Amino acid sequence: MAVSLGLEDVFIKYTGLTFIDGNAGVLRYRGYDINDLVQNTGFEEVCYLMTNGELPNSQQLAEFKKSVKEHYKLPDHVMELISDLPREADTLTMMETAFASLSSGDYQWNKENDRKQVPKILGENLGIISNIYRHKMGMGLQNPDPKYDYAEAFLRNCFGNADEKKISAMNAALVIYVDHEVPASTTAALVASSTLSDMYSCITAATAALKGPLHGGAAEAAYKQLLDIGNVDNVENWFKTNILDGKRRLMGFGHRVYRTYDPRMKIFKKLATTLEQTDEQKKLFEIAVKLEELGVKEFGGKGIYPNTDYYSGIVFNEIGFPIYMFTTLFGFSRVLGWLSHITEYVEEEERLIRPRAVYTGPDKRDFVKMQDRK
Template sequence: MKSTSLTYIDGVNGVLRYRGYSIEDLAKYSTYEEIIYLMLYGELPKKSDLQRVKNKLDESFEVPDQAINLIYSLPKESETIGLMEAAFGVLAAIYNPTWEKAKNKDIAIEIVAKTATILANIYRAKEGLKPRIPQPSESLARSFLEAAFGGHVEDKKVKAMDIALILYTDHEVPASTTAGLVAASTLSDLYSCIVAALSALKGPLHGGAAEEAFKQFVEIGSPEKVDEWFKTNILDKKKRLMGFGHRVYRTFDPRGKIFKKYAEELASGNEQVKKYLDIAERLEKLGVETFSGKGVYPNTDFYSGIVFYGIGFPIYMFTGIFALSRTLGWLAHFIEYVEEQHRLIRPRALYVGPSQRDYVPLENRG
């Protein structure tokens, strides 16, 4: 559909790179703020570049009252991505920025910051807490978490959040990116393009995988019950093992390995997280033994839910966190496409209906 210099995937060997840098190196050495610059500008930032990104984020957390009021006016049980769509619809109507090469990347950084504000307040609205705007800090991860939870968040949770943002930043052109690209090809504003992407992400065949994987662990309940659950549900009833398999990877998803590492760190000192991690590790072993011959291995969503839970979020926030991270990747693709290879995306349909037919008047149809 499009050429890209953003993300490279080798599904056979389990390789993922952003702008040529391995996901392992970026997770080990980089920060999400660096990834923002890398994805938008193509190179790792110098100190002055990085400071400019941080300054732009810090000055962009504010959103119109109408967006926050809309979130709080809707039922608490409203679906998270649906709430994000609604809020972004407000931003699209109010801001409606035109495409200008000199401004597109700054607008993208503003949108990333405002996404953090929207998602933090979706959490707060659902939990019955008052609105709170993220405040400047050393990282978007900390600003987001402390706005959501309303106070200081320990460093290991902030680090895990930063890593999650990096790992979910981009993954080529799945359905949500494609939907947003179609909107971008019409020169719709960047906020509206995010609405299009969110609409595709809301579908259960694209979003929600981390939620479903984690629900399995909750259903199993304890590590001792994994084997029986696996035999009954996966082997006998042929149910799908959630968090396993990927349309691209035929080996371990490299992001999943990193998520597992941070799940282990969050499990230290937290018995509930440790329980779910033990369940997941046993389930992973059984799954690999059963399905690896078919090229089916754990994907990034298998352990990410444990990380989100360990940070302190309920299940309903998991896909929203994915969207917060992926917003940067979406925007980078939209800008790359419009600025470098723009043409209206207008596929043709292969007609398979009847050939020419003669019209029969109503009174002659029997």
């Protein structure tokens, strides 16, 4: 019996959402190249595209934005819940908790209506993630201002202000992270949705799977690597001691699907230099470039290249976010991808996901009573 460890090369659904060519380093959402979308659209436009299949015209976009803004205000019980959590709690744990608190026991999937939930959940998502940041920073919680579009409203609710460059970088990061076919987190959401669980519970399941350093947690791990190296002159020595001799994995490198550069990584690398950098940020960027060079030289032959999380932490930090927000900012965008995949699955395929395991334990044996056990 063949087992595919890690479900490698197992196809679990058909999708019209996201196409990846892992050998050529190509990523498209509904046929549009990621580079074109980052350059020409904003987050809401891409959310509309993913949800409805086509890019919106200006009226459709305005209506979509309006319907998201109507839900920027979080229910009081979610605000109270976030502010009651210990401030030292992990931000993804806070995200899981807040989304779980929005699920309702009597929820029923309804193919006609579920897509209509997307703007509502996007609006709530903005309130949740910006208030997680506010809570971590010891600021009072407040609802985002519906005067502003998504990326700007988010930055304003976190920092009190937002300049054009940062809004544009935030929009780009949101577009970049929207979807990536069926990674571990989306698969977790699909498993939950295949039982006809509710949308909020599916997001909670996905968030739990996003957290680890082999997936969404890699941006944090990759950034901490740069801090650990500390100085560009130390890169070679650090690489030899930790990666070559120490057999540690180079974080922010490698991918299950890409065998070449992840196209999103190239966008993040460029973004990192378009934003203003402090001396410390400049230094970390230089370290990252040097480490990338060594990593590609050593591992490129095996198809191991930098992935999207390699430079994203630097960009998030330049926008103003501390390390503990990086994975949560990934989730902030990916909520839309999770929703797109679960609605596509429930609407078009709707089959319980229930794989098998090959049994390797003992053969049938006689039960041993307590007094006879050694």
